[in-house]
Amino acid sequence: MEITDNTVALITGGASGLGEATARRLLADGARVVLVDLAGGPGEALAEELGDKAALRLLTSATKTRCGRPSRPRLA
Numbered sequence: 001m002e003i004t005d006n007t008v009a010l011i012t013g014g015a016s017g018l019g020e021a022t023a024r025r026l027l028a029d030g031a032r033v034v035l036v037d038l039a040g041g042p043g044e045a046l047a048e049e050l051g052d053k054a055a056l057r058l059l060t061s062a063t064k065t066r067c068g069r070p071s072r073p074r075l076a
Contacts, residue, residue: 007031015043015056027053 007032009026014035023033023046032053037043039058047056 003029003031004066007028008034010034010036012036015041015046018048023050023054027051 003026007026007030009023009031011019011023011026011033011040014023014033015037019035019037023035024041026033033050033055035043035047035056037056037058039060041060043056047054
């Protein structure tokens with residue numbers, strides 16, 4: 001994939017773990033990122049740390065009501 005200054009990545013779960021690592025890598029490669037995560041997590045601090053090419057959008061209770069709760073796989 002060619003990443004340019006015009007590349008924008010929308011990263012769900014972007015405030016921690018694999019999502020955070022993905023955001024950092026894409027930023028290092030020159031992309032802009034939008035972190036999407038749950039309210040109350042580390043997203044605000046991370047977006048501030050990552051700088052002007054990062055933005056944060058939080059899922060709200062209204063989003064959960066309209067779209068439903070994310071399904072979680074059941075482990076045997």
